[in-house]
Structures are given as structure tokens and as C-alpha cells.
Amino acid sequence: MAEIEKITRQKEWYQLHLTSGEKLLVSEDQLVRYRLLKGQEVTPELLAEIKKSGAQEVGLQLAYHYLSYQLRSEKEVVKFLREKEVPNSTIKEIIWRLKELNLIDDRTFAESFVRTQANVGDKGPQVVAQKLKEKGVAPEVITEALLQYPLEQQISVAQHVAQRFLKRSSQDSFKVRQQKVKVHLAQKGFNQEVSQSALANLAPEKDDEQEAELLERLTAQAFHRYRNLPQDKRRQKVKETLYRKGFPYDELASLVDNFQEEE
Template sequence: MAEKETTPKVTKITTQKREGRYNVYLDDHYAFPISEDVMIKYRIFKGMEIDKKLQAEILAADDVSKAYSRALTYLSGHLRTEKEVEQKLRENEIPEPTIEATLKKLRELDLVDDLQYAASYVRTMARTSDKGPVVIKRNLRTKGVLENDIETGLREYSAEDQVENGIEIGEKLSHRYRREPVSKMKQKVRQGLMTKGFTGDVITQILDQMHFEIDPELEDEKLKSEFEKVWHRNRRYAFSQRKMRTKRTLYGKGFQSDAINQLLDQQENIE
């Protein structure tokens, strides 16, 4: 009659150099490494019997424990989205089932919370960046945050705050384009605010509250300078067509029709 196979017993547990890690020996042979929290969870002690099924369960739990430790290191000092944590664990070639179990544990302990992340991210961006809600929303999507959490998070950036920030950003843009005609300056400020992620309604409120100071002498100087260049460029055309083309070009650049006509009349008198 065949002798019944005995279940291996824990004969020795030794500490590793790494803090919180241990080596487990079964029947005086090294069997597997283990973390302190898994050892406590399974109450592993000298003399305990561990069959193959229990050993596989312990090893799976230890894989989660190691992945969890890596996730905690990654989360240390920073909020992260689930997608970011998942990508980090995948970079460490951690198996998918272990990643899923690790994320579940992180969720249960409120260590990853995309809704909380979205709200915090929106507050930070509103306070420290020149980005509007459209760009913020796009960034959160890239980070894997779901639409409902994004929309809830964006409530942290009120329309009033958007206008207040937008005015400050708009003033900087207007200074950059100060040598443009006022109408062109407004157009470029609008385009700049749109690129930064502000919506049309908010931009309109921003422009209404901005002060675009017009310096008549500077406006006149800019028009004369542009007029000379455009008039010279159109020199190959007959006079009437030259006038029409010059006016169309200058009007497209944002100069006032009356001021353009005045220069054209002067040019006609000269010629």
C-alpha cells in the first residue's frame, strides 16, 4: 500500500535584509519569500502545515503586497488617478490579476479616488495655471478620469473665477499684441483665450471687462506704416484697383475704414 503524502510544515522563518520581508522554509528547505502583512494575515508560524493550494494563495497575496508597496511609493506625496497607478504597475511587469487586486485594495482604503483627484486637479490648475476648463477637461481625460467625475470636479472652477483669471491672462495677451490695431488685438486675445481652454461665453465676459486703451497717435503711426507697405506692394495695379486692394487688406488687419479712406484720399491728392 502506497505511503500517504504528508503536508509540508514550516520549519524555519528568517528575516531578509529588506525590512518587512521574510523567507519561509518548509521541511527544512527554502520555499518562498513573504511580506510581514501577509505573514500576519495568514498567521504563518513554525510548525504550521502549508499545502500546495494554500501556498499558491499565500504567494498570490504576497504579489499583491509587493505591488501595493510599489503603488504606495508612487502615491507618496502625490494624488494619482487609477489609470496612472495601473500604468506604473504595468511598467513593472506586474500581472493583470495582481494589478486588479492591488487597485481594489487601494480603492477600499481611499488611496485612489478619481473624483477626489479631479476636484483637487481643477483647484490647482485654476489657482496656478493659465488653462481654462476645456484644456483642464482634456488633461483629465488623458489621465483616465471618467466624464462624470470630470464634470463634478469642474464645479471647483466657477464662472466668476474663470472670468477673473481670464482678465489677467487677457491683459498679458493684449500687451503682447499692443502694436496691433485694437480690433485685431481683441481678436487675438479672444483666440489666445480660446486656445488656453476658455469657452466663448466666458471669453465674451472677459473682453467686456477688459480695458483696451487706444493711443490715437500710436494707432495713426501703425496705420501709416502698414499703409505704406501695402500701397507699395500693390503698385503694379491701376490706381482704382490699387485703392480697393489696399483698403481691403488694411481693413482685414483691423484698421478703421474712415482712417483708411483718409489716407487713400491723401494719396490720391499726391498722385
Template sequence: MMWIEKIEVDRKNAERFYVHFVKEDGDKHTISVDQDILIEYRMKKGMTVTREQWAEMIKKDDEKQAYKMALRFLAYRMRSKQEVVDYLKKRHIDAQTIERVIGKLQHEQYIDDEQFAHAYVQTQMNTTLKGPYVIYKELMDKGVSEDVITKAMERYTEDMQRDKAIKWMEKINKQSKKRSYQEQKTYIAQLLHMKGFPSHIVEMAKQHVTADDGKEWEALIYYGEKAHRRYETYDRYTYEQKMKQALYRKGFSLSLIEKFLEKKKEE
């Protein structure tokens, strides 16, 4: 048995109290508890407490602190169950307490992976140009089950994926560096795959990459001059063969390459 010698407010947190206990042998112990624990056990000066009650108070207070910690974490945005678990683990909350807190949060609907997944997919669709595979992986990384993700991803229809892919393609086209038409198509396809779009959507988007003769010729001159500086010391035959190989690898047509080589002859 032990008895409460005094109770005082934590000056740094008015919702917490220091409870000073005295054991039968005279040893003293102080614990900090939440005001809800204080009220639940009707603690007051002179009250006797068993060791079991004392241990239970500490256990419940640990749970209360972890619960409030989780609520603060959830206040910023919706979270998956696994995100909350990981957050509490990083704060050194023990596994049993985490399990009880998660159960309570789920019961009170503060955590719901189905709602979270649907909201996450909708937000990514509304605010980003991400493809479905990237969003799917992000949800997997957040610990959401495959069944829940698959259901949530149903709202990201093929038409929407195509529109997103085309918007992304148009954005890249505007920022395009000096590339041949074929090289630009390949480059855009690679980026779309990295963005998480399936192959058939990428192929659809590639059809919207249009050739611009002016840009094509400008790009050819850029790469042609670089190749020319590299091979100009070779004999005429070797020079032309190496020039054709280098520019063809860049995706330029043979007719355009011949035109450039004729231009260099005239200079």
C-alpha cells in the first residue's frame, strides 16, 4: 500500500499533475498524470492506493499521453493506420499501448484506411500529374492494404489517366531542349513511365507529340555542329559515315542529315 502525500499542478502543463506517493517503508515516489486520470481515480491528499492501482494509473496515463500525441499528429491531415503506428513508435511508445490507442482511434473513426485511401487518391488526382502506379506505390508505402488501394484507385479512370498524361506531355514539350522529334517522343515516354503511367496510356500520349520542322532543324544544327567539331579531322568518307551514325542515333531522319552535310560542304 501507499498513500498520496500531496498533489500539485505541473507549471509547464496545466492539464497534468504531479502526484507524490509515500510507501509503507517511507520511500517516496512521484508520478505525473493527466487531469483525466486524476479525476477518474478521484485522487486526493491522504488517499491510499494499492500497488496494482498505482501500476494501472501509470499504464492508463501512458495510453492517455500516446492518444493525445496521435490526435495532434492527425490534426494536420488524414493519416493511414501505419503512419500513426510509425509515429508513435518513433516516440518510444510501447507496442501494447500503441495497439490500444490505435483501436480507440479506429473506434472513434479518427483512423480509417478506406477513407484515407479514397481521399489520398482524390487529392493526388486534383493537385498533381502523377500516374496511377506512383499513387498506388505511395499508398503501399503508407501501409494501406492492396484491396483497399485497388478499390480507391477505381476513381482514377483511364480517361483521366490519358488526360493527365497528355497534360504532362504538353508541359515537357514546352520545356523541351534541343532534341529530334523521335528523341523527344522517347524522352517523354520515359518520363511518363517514371510518373507511373501504364504503357498503353504512354503510347496514347506519344501520339500527341507533334513534329515541328523548325525545331527539328534547329536541333539538328546543334548536334550536327557538335559532331562536326569531333569528326572534322577525319577523311571525307569517314567523316560523313561518323556524322550520319551520330545524328541518326539522335533520331534525325537520313534526309535531314544529308541536308545538313550538304550545308557543311558549301561552307
């Protein structure tokens, strides 16, 4: 039969060192409840009971701490406890207790998550729904939670996302910027209806002077890139490059031909 060799303090926990070489992490409440003292004999039955109640108390405290920062889904809490090596049977008891205390509720979590994304995020409903799915939230709960993200707010967020993207893509032609921003909004989780409304509200207009300056600059860069090619091949590659960037062929062909004559 093992005895308690010593008891050491580890922050809010205590560790029992047994003569058998085993170490147990227990709470202060357990020390008092089981009257655990140095030199005390620990029967196999008492050891099993301490392990079971200890794992539950430790796991519950870990869960409290994890939930103190923000709301979590049930799946997230289960994953966290498993990573902390809490036994599966104990995790079930902990989850039941947390639900009883209303500390875990996937419906409340999902609604809060959607509201946060709608108010401070840059994701559309489709991406938000996918994230909730990954967090283990049931499909019907996700559908209801998305009601917290009304159409008007989706358009507003999409418009903000589009504005930021258009500023970053200033090195593209107007046509390419329009195409890219639509793809970007789709990747962010906004549907076609929302994207079209957002772009319509922005009403971006083509700046002919800016477009001409950009075309000249990109033409010079392309000629430099293909400088080692024969002249005819070089001119053709430059035209292909500029056309892929969304510039009208008539405009770019004229510029390339004139640029070539100046070489």
C-alpha cells in the first residue's frame, strides 16, 4: 500500500508524491475532503476515488479558465480538454456540468459569433457559416444564427471590404480590378447579390488619365522583362501581357507599336 511521501504546491493545485512513485494533482478541496496528509496510507480504493474526482475538478477548473476569455462551442471545449489529457469519461461529466451552469450553449455561442463577425469582421455569411460548422455547431443552429447578419449589414461589410481591396489593386487595369474584387468578395463569403449591391453603392468609375499612365508604365516594364527576345517576338509578348491585364487591344497595340518605334 502506498503512502503520501510529500505534498507540493503548484499554483492553485497540490501534487501528491506517493512512495510508489506515482504523482497525483489534487485541489485544496480534495486535501480537506480526504484529509490527505504526509505519511498517510492510500488504499487502492481511495486512490481510484481521488483520481476520478481529481480529474473532474482539474478538468472543470481548466474549462472555467478556458471559457473566461470568450464564449466557446461544445466541440472547442471538448478538444481543449482532450489536449489537456483529461479522460473522455471525465470530459462527458464536465460538459454536462458546464451545460447545467449555462456556460456552454452552442445556440448562444453561434449567435454571438455571427454578431461579432457582422460588426467587426470582414467575412460574409458563407464563410461565417463554414467557421461555425468547423466549431461543431449543428446546421439548423447555424441557419438560425445567421439571422443576426441581415442583408443590409452584409452589403455594408462587403462594400468596406471592396473599398480596401480596390486600393490595394491599383496596379491593375480597371477591368481586372472589377473582376478581382468580385472574386475577392466571393472568397470572403458574400453571394453575388450582395457583391453586386456593394459595388453598385461604390460606383467606381474608370479614370482614363490614370489608366493611360498605368498602361505606359506596365508597357515599359514588359519591354524590359522581354529585352532579350527578338524584336518581333518581344513586341508580341508585351501585347499578350498587357491584354491579360485587361487593357483594350486597340489601345495597347498602338502604344506598343509606338514604343517600339522609339526604341
